[in-house]
Amino acid sequence: MSEHFTRNKLKQNSHRLWHSALGRVVVVLATAFGASAAHADSTLDRIHERHQLVVGVILSGPPFGSLNPATQKPVGFNVDLAENLAKRLGVDIQMIPVQPSNRVQFLQQGKVDALIANMEVTTERAEILAYPPTPFEQIGGALITRKDSGIKTWNDLRGKAVCVSQGSNYAKPLAEQYGAQVKAFRGQPESLLALRGNNCAAAVHVAPTLRLLVARNPDWQDYSIPESNDLIPSPSVIWVRKGETDTQNAFEKIVEDWHRSGWLIDIERKNGMQPSQAVLDLHAKFKAQSA
């Protein structure tokens, strides 16, 4: 009898818990929507008010972003861009490290004002977020493989296991266009370790990172990047929340100025990157406009 009683009570309790949890979720959702509607575009004002720009950056490894082991400070291309963005707005910079899996939430929930997070333009992303129309780079994927693997072009990947990192937008084209068996590992380091462990025939990651790896790291001397054409080269942009036209326009002016002054090309070379043809073209275009 008594056992029955406690079990019923337990059931009631768990019902109540479940209901209150549901209620909380609804409240959270409601505030999230309310908030996004309320500051339609007060972001630029708020940046100036608190005299600080908050940017979400990805620190997944050089040349884009990494922690300097000596100073524990973030360094790299993303970091340089974020710092200069704040400098040109005349405010301080705060950088928040984000992951491919949480970066959109950080932006949507207002934890960051903008994302400089290796996030290329796709139609799905453009539906939920906005960006200044001029890209700061055009970045595609490169494939790294053992020199003796026999893989020379993207087409050689058909039916072969290819390592990528989880959250990579190369997974879809590799599987659909080139018929590769995609294996997505937690991050780029795990994927590259899996390549070294022969768990896949090749690995595909952002081209500048792999080029730097092959060029500078003696551990990778048995590996090469045989294909010179990048996979789905796409524009890299600064992402902001949808509908924030003021912020978008302010960033657009700065990005155009990066191209016009040639600062962008210098900063890429400083970080060991090779400016893409798209960036060189944009430099020429904006320079011609101002002349």
Add this chain to the structure above:
Amino acid sequence: MSQGLPEAAVAALNKIGLNYSFVLAADERASFIHGMLVTLELSVVTAFFSLIAGVLLAAMLTSPRAALARPARIFVEITRNTPTLVQLFCAFLVLNMLLSQALRELGGNPLTPFIWSVIVIALHKGAFHAEALRAGIEAVPRATLEAAQSLGYSRRQRLWELQLPLALRFALPTLVNNMVDLVKMTTIASAIAVGDVTYASIMIWTQRDNVLELMILILLFFGALTFVINRAGRWLETRLRMPGYGH
């Protein structure tokens, strides 16, 4: 059939800001369902082997022979005291690499990421099962054992026919607890590209950035799965209850 139930449900959820449109894309829906099946398969296979590992380890741990008890104790301590994810990475990225190199001439390495996940999680949870069973084995009253001995039961018979059945009843709540934990632990297999439900979700939200929506689905899925285990455990408890023993 123009506006079926799934379409209506997706549209309704979209109104409150939840983007479940992936359900309408045949390939993504298929990969999510496949992911759920892989999680089930991984859970069942791992649970089976973890029980075998647990019983063997418990038998070794309670053995009077130091040659059996010592290695089992060392193994339990090492597996129990290190993070499973680290073990998985160690096994898959280090051991597997060495094994691949050694077996290169012999036609390659037969161990897949799925098998490595089963090995690592089953041994890890096996160590926990072993400790739970040991508690049960040691809870068997001396008088009962002496009675069995006087009836001519050998040590092996005492273990299999007396200690383990009684230990199982003592350890059952803990074992069920371990099983719930085991099912949740299978998500770490996604880190080495086993296509379970978490992995399938990651691949979908990579394209669609609908992390929240998929997280809700994953939570509901694991909630349902562990609920079933919980019920099965309760059923077993009442089923195995012996009048006058413990309860």
